[in-house]
Every structure is written in structure tokens, then in C-alpha cells.
Amino acid sequence: MAEVASLVGDPARANILCALLDGRALTAGELAFAAGVSPQTTSGHLAKLHDARLIDLCKQGRHRYYRLAGSHVGQMLESIMTVALTGPPRFQPRTKSDDQLRHARTCYDHLAGELGVGIADCLIEREHVILGNEAGEVTENGAAFLSKLGVDLSVARARRRVFCRPCVDWTERRPHIGGAVGAAIATRCFELKWIERLRDGRALTITSNGRRGLIETFDLAL
Amino acid sequence: MAEVASLVGDPARANILCALLDGRALTAGELAFAAGVSPQTTSGHLAKLHDARLIDLCKQGRHRYYRLAGSHVGQMLESIMTVALTGPPRFQPRTKSDDQLRHARTCYDHLAGELGVGIADCLIEREHVILGNEAGEVTENGAAFLSKLGVDLSVARARRRVFCRPCVDWTERRPHIGGAVGAAIATRCFELKWIERLRDGRALTITSNGRRGLIETFDLAL
DNA sequence: GGATCGTTTCGGCCGCGACCGAAGTGTTGG
DNA sequence: CCAACACTTCGGTCGCGGCCGAAACGATCC
Numbered sequence: 001m002a003e004v005a006s007l008v009g010d011p012a013r014a015n016i017l018c019a020l021l022d023g024r025a026l027t028a029g030e031l032a033f034a035a036g037v038s039p040q041t042t043s044g045h046l047a048k049l050h051d052a053r054l055i056d057l058c059k060q061g062r063h064r065y066y067r068l069a070g071s072h073v074g075q076m077l078e079s080i081m082t083v084a085l086t087g088p089p090r091f092q093p094r095t096k097s098d099d100q101l102r103h104a105r106t107c108y109d110h111l112a113g114e115l116g117v118g119i120a121d122c123l124i125e126r127e128h129v130i131l132g133n134e135a136g137e138v139t140e141n142g143a144a145f146l147s148k149l150g151v152d153l154s155v156a157r158a159r160r161r162v163f164c165r166p167c168v169d170w171t172e173r174r175p176h177i178g179g180a181v182g183a184a185i186a187t188r189c190f191e192l193k194w195i196e197r198l199r200d201g202r203a204l205t206i207t208s209n210g211r212r213g214l215i216e217t218f219d220l221a222l
Numbered sequence: 223m224a225e226v227a228s229l230v231g232d233p234a235r236a237n238i239l240c241a242l243l244d245g246r247a248l249t250a251g252e253l254a255f256a257a258g259v260s261p262q263t264t265s266g267h268l269a270k271l272h273d274a275r276l277i278d279l280c281k282q283g284r285h286r287y288y289r290l291a292g293s294h295v296g297q298m299l300e301s302i303m304t305v306a307l308t309g310p311p312r313f314q315p316r317t318k319s320d321d322q323l324r325h326a327r328t329c330y331d332h333l334a335g336e337l338g339v340g341i342a343d344c345l346i347e348r349e350h351v352i353l354g355n356e357a358g359e360v361t362e363n364g365a366a367f368l369s370k371l372g373v374d375l376s377v378a379r380a381r382r383r384v385f386c387r388p389c390v391d392w393t394e395r396r397p398h399i400g401g402a403v404g405a406a407i408a409t410r411c412f413e414l415k416w417i418e419r420l421r422d423g424r425a426l427t428i429t430s431n432g433r434r435g436l437i438e439t440f441d442l443a444l
Numbered sequence: 445g446g447a448t449c450g451t452t453t454c455g456g457c458c459g460c461g462a463c464c465g466a467a468g469t470g471t472t473g474g
Numbered sequence: 475c476c477a478a479c480a481c482t483t484c485g486g487t488c489g490c491g492g493c494c495g496a497a498a499c500g501a502t503c504c
Contacts, residue, residue: 001240001299004306006231010462014224028481041463043482053309062471062480072308076301077223083298084226086291087275135384162357162384232492250451263493265452284450284501446504453498460491468483474476 007052008080012037013045017068017077020055022106022202025065074108082168100203102171104195107202110167110182111189115206115214117172119185122218129164131175136164138181146181149217151188156180189214229274230302234259235267239290239299242277244328244424247289296330304390322425324393326417329424332389332404333411337428337436339394341407344440351386353397358386360403368403371439373410378402411436 008014012035019026019034026034032042046066049055054073055066068074104115111119123129128142138146143153157163157180167178177185189195194210197203206214206222214220230236234257241248241256248256254264268288271277276295277288290296326337333341345351350364360368365375379385379402389400399407411417416432419425428436428444436442 001303001306002231002233002236004309005227005229005236005302007227009224009228009231011224012462014227018223032481037462038464039481040465040483044462047482051310054305064481069308072301072304076298076305079294079298079301080227081223082294083276084223086294087226088273162387165384234492254451259492260494261451262453262495266492269452286451447502448504449500449502451499451501454496456495457493458491459493460489462489463487465486466484469481470479471481472477472479474478 004052004054004076007049007054008077010045012041013049016042016045016049017054017073020066020068021074021077021108022197023068023074023108025056025058025067027063027065031066071108078108078167081170085168085170100198104204104206105202106186106197106204107167107169107176107178110176110178110186111195111204112167112169112176113171113204115195115204115220116176116182117169117174118220118222119214119218120166120174120176122220123177129177129181131164131166131177135162136166136177136179136181138164146185149188150191151181151184153181153184156184226274226276226298229271229276230299232267234263235271238264238267238271239276239295242288242290243296243299243330245290245296245330247280247287249285249287253288293330300330300389303392307390307392322420326426326428327424328408328419328426329389329391329398329400332398332400332408333417333426334389334391334398335393335426337417337426337442338398338404339391339396340442341436341440342388342396342398344442345399351399351403353386353388353399357384358388358399358401358403360386368407371410372414373403373406375403375406378406 008017015035016031019031028042028046029039031046032039035042035045046055050057053069056069058065102113104111104113106112107116110116123142124131127139128145130137130139138153146153162179164177164181165179166175167182169176176182189210192213193207194213195204195206198205211222215222230239237257238253241253250264250268251261253268254261257264257267268277272279275291278291280287324335326333326335328334329338332338345364346353349361350367352359352361360375368375384401386399386403387401388397389404391398398404414435415429416435417426417428420427433444437444
């Protein structure tokens, strides 16, 4: 156990893992850039993470793509972030890409940032969703509302994962909606082309259609 | 985030945190013994963990009692263990206290070890409980069965935490039942005096009454 | 008050591991 | 083929942090 934790405990490796948090596969070079260390050093880190089965490797031509080994790794990283949030506040310089992340991003497979928290706030205020400390529920009204939006809750319910749970947002420091429901909402927003992934990383852009749709649907102040 | 992970990443500190996993408060001296390092070293570790708000401190006379700062820390440790299990197998010398732990122990607030897995197996085989990867359900038959045993599911359901979830057992490498249901079952077993805590640590003994009751109720092979 | 115990603070030793430069391996393209 | 590129391996430096001995601190007991 200490072994796994110390792997995550190195800043460079933590950056690498965070960069992979959205589930996509990145090349060793991209990860070196994300980690802020040289390619040689990164290579060593990746080898260690791979040996410990935290990341998967797939070779493609002269590139090597790395991705998280599974959702259990993502969950672990999330839980560590949650604990990190409860610690003493730390100085953090703000950058442009940070601002993008703060605005809207994916959190493994659901929406986070101002966007994610805004949607959660709306659904909670209208009592479409009730969130507790560890789990949550969708009310009847909420189910009707979401199905009207085109979110298929029956599929979400059939998948045997936590149906609805709060996920503490590390920028907003307030919960947004995770679990199968959160993933279903995110999927639907992608389908509607309301949001799009930026080229690299977890940041999202809101399309002009999305702006209109999100404001109407969730009463957001963007 | 790397900071928190690196705190857990030191073997001595990992031992300390594991020793606190059952939620009880232990003195600095006991933790030094559990960690296998000198009291001075332990004191330094405890100070770091306390600064990072991973553990709480309460002074009592000339003793200082430490405990986990909250369930979120326990959940983090659990998720790290889960990932550690998926890694390459490691050599582990077996000791007597290990055997006790393997047999029956608490996992934060529910039952684990052979006992926990045995109960889970029984409930699954009889289709009293259905376990998925991330969550689980109690069937109607299961609810009837548990309520006859004296487990109050309505209380468990009212608490807004994950109702029923699989928790991978690090000795048996198979799931046992966690969440509110797991906690309720454990509580009931304590009430019935079927199990008792050993003096220190998370290990449990099964009383003679417990032996009879558990075999009858869950069809265990103890 | 003095002896004892639990715990923390200080100081110094030592080893692990992160890091980069340079060189090596394997793939692509002209 | 050879140059360019992506990535890894090797070798050596360096600093952080875990560790313990000694000593200080604070509480308890007689």
C-alpha cells in the first residue's frame, strides 16, 4: 500500500496521473510536458507506474500511448484529492490553463468546474436531485426532467455502479454530480454538442449552442 | 495532492494509518509499536499527519490520542489498498496476528476477513444481496431475512451514505459487503455478542454463541 | 520535591530516489 | 541507407527525508 501511495506521492508522477484522469491515452512526450520534467525522467516514471499496474501501455508506431489502468485508479486519485482539499490551504499560482479548467472540465466521466457545480446547484435547488455526504438520489420530478432532456436514466440505473454520488469539486470546493447519473448527463451534453473537449487535457469549451441550451435548461449564469 | 499521497507513501506512516483504520483512537506509543519505529520517529510522523489534517489529536493526561480525521481518510486508504491489490503480487511473511486478521476483522465499520467474505458469499448465493462492481442491492427476500435477524435496514437506508457496496477484501481477494448495509450487519453482530474486538487492532474473536449463531444463520464453515 | 513515564525537539548520519546529459534502440520517411 | 524522431537505458550528482541517540518538556505518582 505504501508503495502505491509513494508512486502517487512524487509531484512529477502525480502530474502524469492527473493528465491521464480524463481516461484518454497520451504519449510519453505529452506526459513529459505535462509533468514538467525531461523525457528521460518521465520514461523512468512511466516504467514504474506501468510495473505497478497503475497505467496501461499500448505501442503504436514510434509512439507509446499510456492510459490509466482502470476506473479504480481514477477513483483512488479522486479520493486522494478529496483528502487533499480538507488539508490546510496552499498557495497556488493561477495560470491561463488553470482558468480554463476552473471554468469547465471533465472529472473522469462527468462534468466539473463552474459548469459542473452550476448544474448540480440547479438540480438541487429544484429538488430534482438530493445529495448527501456519500450518496444521492434523483427525485421523480428530476427523473422526468432529465428524461425530457434526453438523458437515459434506465441505462444509468442498469449499470451496476454507484448511481448518483456527490464528487467534491477541487476548484469550487463544493459538490457536483458524479456516478452513473453524472456520466449520463455529461454524455448527453456531448451528444447535443453543447460542450467539446479542448485539444489536450480535461478542459472543455462551451459551444454557442451549448451556451443557449445550458442557460435555458439549467438556468446558469455563464 | 502529491503531498497527501507522499504522506501515505512512507511505510511507517502507512502502518500508522492502517492501525487507525478501525476508527479508534490510539496513543503515540501504541502507534510507534504498530509502525515498528522508535517513539521519536513516530512523533515526527504524527506531527506531519496532523499538520496535513489526516489525523485528529486529543490530549488526555500524559497520553496523546490520535485518530483518523474522518471517513474520507478511511475511504482514501481503502481505495489505495484496492489499487495496491491489482498490482503484481508481493511476498508477505505470515505472522500470528496476521492470521487473526485474516480470520475476522473490522474494515472501518463493517466485517472483513474470512468471516466478512463468508457472510457475503452466503447472502449472494441465496440472492439476498446482489453485488456489482461499484454498488449493490438488497433484494426483497434479503430485506426480510436481515430484518428477521434484527438488522434495521430502514435506519441504514435513511443515512445518506452509499447503501450497499462491495469492498475488496485484501486477504481473501474477494468482495465483502460494505456501505450502510455492511455496517448495520456488523453492528447487529456486536449487539448479539457474536463477535468481540480483540484488545488492540482490528482483529475480532467469534464467541461460542457467535459460532453457533453464525453457522446457523449464514451457513458458514468456520 | 524528586522519580518516572509518555511524548516531543534537536542534531547528525545515511541512503534512496529524482534528476539530467549522453548514448543506445527502434520506427518512419526521404 | 541515412537522417530525423520518439523513446529508453546508463551513469553520476545531489538533495530531501527517514532514522535514531541524547536531551528537554510536561504530567503523574509517591
